[in-house]
Amino acid sequence: xxxxxxxxxxxxxxxxxxxxxxxxxxxxxxxxxxxxxxxxxxxxxxxxxxxxxxxxxxxxxxxxxxxxxxxxxxxxxxxxxxxxxxxxxxxxxxxxxxxxxxxxxxxxxxxxxxxxxxxxxxxxxxxxxxxxxxxxxxxxxxxxxxxxxxxxxxxxxxxxxxxxxxxxxxxxxxxxxxxxxxxxxxxxxxxxxxxxxxxxxxxxxxxxxxxxxxxxxxxxxxxxxxxxxxxxxxxxxxxxxxxxxxxxxxxxxxxxxxxxxxxxxxxxxxxxxxxxxxxxxxxxxxxxxxxxxxxxxxxxxxxxxxxxxxxxxxxxxxxxxxxxxxxxxxxxxxxxxxxxxxxxxxxxx
Amino acid sequence: xxxxxxxxxxxxxxxxxxxxxxxxxxxxxxxxxxxxxxxxxxxxxxxxxxxxxxxxxxxxxxxxxxxxxxxxxxxxxxxxxxxxxxxxxxxxxxxxxxxxxxxxxxxxxxxxxxxxxxxxxxxxxxxxxxxxxxxxxxxxxxxxxxxxxxxxxxxxxxxxxxxxxxxxxxxxxxxxxxxxxxxxxxxxxxxxxxxxxxxxxxxxxxxxxxxxxxxxxxxxxxxxxxxxxxxxxxxxxxxxxxxxxxxxxxxxxxxxxxxxxxxxxxxxxxxxxxxxxxxxxxxxxxxxxxxxxxxxxxxxxxxxxxxxxxxxxxxxxxxxxxxxxxxxxxxxxxxxxxxxxxxxxxxxxxxxxxxxxxxxxxxxxxxxxxxxxxxxxxxxxxxxxxxxxxxxxxxxxxxxxxxxxxxxxxxxxxxxxxxxxxxxxxxxxxxxxxxxxx
Numbered sequence: 185x186x187x188x189x190x191x192x193x194x195x196x197x198x199x200x201x202x203x204x205x206x207x208x209x210x211x212x213x214x215x216x217x218x219x220x221x222x223x224x225x226x227x228x229x230x231x232x233x234x235x236x237x238x239x240x241x242x243x244x245x246x247x248x249x250x251x252x253x254x255x256x257x258x259x260x261x262x263x264x265x266x267x268x269x270x271x272x273x274x275x276x277x278x279x280x281x282x283x284x285x286x287x288x289x290x291x292x293x294x295x296x297x298x299x300x301x302x303x304x305x306x307x308x309x310x311x312x313x314x315x316x317x318x319x320x321x322x323x324x325x326x327x328x329x330x331x332x333x334x335x336x337x338x339x340x341x342x343x344x345x346x347x348x349x350x351x352x353x354x355x356x357x358x359x360x361x362x363x364x365x366x367x368x369x370x371x372x373x374x375x376x377x378x379x380x381x382x383x384x385x386x387x388x389x390x391x392x393x394x395x396x397x398x399x400x401x402x403x404x405x406x407x408x409x410x411x412x413x414x415x416x417x418x419x420x421x422x423x424x425x426x427x428x429x430x431x432x433x434x435x436x437x438x439x440x441x442x443x444x445x446x447x448x449x450x451x452x453x454x455x456x457x458x459x460x461x462x463x464x465x466x467x468x469x470x471x472x473x474x475x476x477x478x479x480x481x482x483x484x485x486x487x488x489x490x491x492x493x494x495x496x497x498x499x500x501x502x503x504x505x506x507x508x509x510x511x512x513x514x515x516x517x518x519x520x521x522x523x524x525x526x527x528x529x530x531x532x533x
Numbered sequence: 534x535x536x537x538x539x540x541x542x543x544x545x546x547x548x549x550x551x552x553x554x555x556x557x558x559x560x561x562x563x564x565x566x567x568x569x570x571x572x573x574x575x576x577x578x579x580x581x582x583x584x585x586x587x588x589x590x591x592x593x594x595x596x597x598x599x600x601x602x603x604x605x606x607x608x609x610x611x612x613x614x615x616x617x618x619x620x621x622x623x624x625x626x627x628x629x630x631x632x633x634x635x636x637x638x639x640x641x642x643x644x645x646x647x648x649x650x651x652x653x654x655x656x657x658x659x660x661x662x663x664x665x666x667x668x669x670x671x672x673x674x675x676x677x678x679x680x681x682x683x684x685x686x687x688x689x690x691x692x693x694x695x696x697x698x699x700x701x702x703x704x705x706x707x708x709x710x711x712x713x714x715x716x717x718x719x720x721x722x723x724x725x726x727x728x729x730x731x732x733x734x735x736x737x738x739x740x741x742x743x744x745x746x747x748x749x750x751x752x753x754x755x756x757x758x759x760x761x762x763x764x765x766x767x768x769x770x771x772x773x774x775x776x777x778x779x780x781x782x783x784x785x786x787x788x789x790x791x792x793x794x795x796x797x798x799x800x801x802x803x804x805x806x807x808x809x810x811x812x813x814x815x816x817x818x819x820x821x822x823x824x825x826x827x828x829x830x831x832x833x834x835x836x837x838x839x840x841x842x843x844x845x846x847x848x849x850x851x852x853x854x855x856x857x858x859x860x861x862x863x864x865x866x867x868x869x870x871x872x873x874x875x876x877x878x879x880x881x882x883x884x885x886x887x888x889x890x891x892x893x894x895x896x897x898x899x900x901x902x903x904x905x906x907x908x909x910x911x912x913x914x915x916x917x918x919x920x921x922x923x924x925x926x927x928x929x930x931x932x933x934x935x936x937x938x939x940x941x942x943x944x945x946x947x948x949x950x951x952x953x954x955x956x957x958x959x960x961x962x963x964x965x966x967x968x969x970x971x
Contacts, residue, residue, distance in 0.1 A: 256860055329862065
């Protein structure tokens, strides 16, 4: 079911957290609300499920206007960061709770609980208490409880934040699998760009209550709208250097980087260059000189920080092998097609 | 961090514990031990709490009927006789002169007069040293009384000597000594009295009514207040809680005085009901039902405020995400209370109930101030009975021993139930980290 948020405004007391935000999540799509803490992504999620009330704008699930409905009548499923399982009920009762409060008959409840338990792979846990479950298992129970009454929208609030690294990887694909199997419209709130990119169809990257960019993960990575988006996505992160446009190339200090043909008409004067670590290295020729100021071995790859002779620093990631040492002087090249150019206020050129 | 495997005895720790230990010893152990000891004595106003003397009175004799004391002894004890012995003669010599005493010895030495008249005549008929004045003769005769009745003896040996002197059969001495002792003695008769008195059963019944109804009101009303204030805005909720807390912070005497104003026949209820043609009546003491309702309300409003505070904080300890979750799961307010809040208050409710059971069992101050057990003893609870018996009764003879026996029953019940509660609540689990995740 399509979810449409129109001109949404939310204030807490004097503070306006979100001002006139528009967001459309298509039917069956999984949308990530990504951003640093305090950007308003959780507020948006809690408003969609009705825990917070909107101060302006409207919200539609499909054709249904739910703007003024309390959360009980919105038909949303929510997975909370701490799962919020009911500690005094066993797993079966936890999952059955949304059906029980609708006073469905016990045979139906039992059937639906068993079905959903199969879906999230926990049929053997139904008689346990939440405290007897691992984080990943609790996560599955929370998903089952959110999905059991076939909500119009599934909302996930940092669902992986409380899991260890290995479980996080596992649950990432599990949540995506379940979302695809049920075909439910879902919104995932996260501050982790990897989660957002790996799980979602589209990402809405938020800052200070505004959506900075809304696009598919690869598009957002390769084609960021501004320096904030470029800097938020990618690990290790992108490096920025200030440069001048002179004679068909970018220059900064004694370094030069060629300007791609497509970019030439759009740039001039002072620019900010964004160079991702995988686009800087010896395989791209020479032209940028500096000293290696930091080496980090990541197993399959090595990460180098190169401090330029002219000041500033560019990160580079390369297949493991050559193993340079700190202090080594290098002269590496940058892939001209991959250079991202921004104007001085940070917008993409 | 010093790594020591064996536990060390720490004097500093003991030093820090000492005040607590002293307080426990002074205000808990000592009263319990004293109650236990007093319960097995017949201490009362008449015996005092120090030692006693030996004094036989007419009422003692009445109490001794049918106790196996021989008739002769009764006869001897109840008639005053006059024995002319050395002690009496010495007293006579002191009051009159040696010559009179000597002559009296010669004439009547070792004689026993059973009638005062004979004794006086003997004194009158002295040849050389006749005592002329009747008044003097009466006084002189008194010097020779050998009755043990109404005589105070400080030492037991003196009393026994007097009994022997009066010619009382040796077999009856023991029982007379016991009866004549005016101090307190060890006895188990309090326990027998408690179990045999019909009033004990009634006090127990009253206590059960008092505890059960007050507790139900406390917990029920406390829950109602806690849950209703939980759903109010924080500002309104806190002023509401403050108002409901007033009965607890008000001095009990003032608080009960306000109930007087409310319930007495010239009070608020009667005045108000008067406008509708009802005759004024005392809503506190008119009937037993009135008295119980008022007592349960008086105690209930005080207890409910404690429950309210405990339950309120317990509700606040429920993670908000859990309440949000229940809302998005579709639960309305009532279902949220029924399925999410109440089950999680299980421990606070149980704890409050058991704690308040204990304190209600032993509390009587509001009853004392309000009805003082009335009307006609219908609201006399066990603890109040103990107080009345031992410390404040209408008759004026305060029976410390019996009162202590009443109190001892409460002490025993209290200790047993505390131990049961500790086991039931599994104290270690209570003090461990709560299971609720935040």
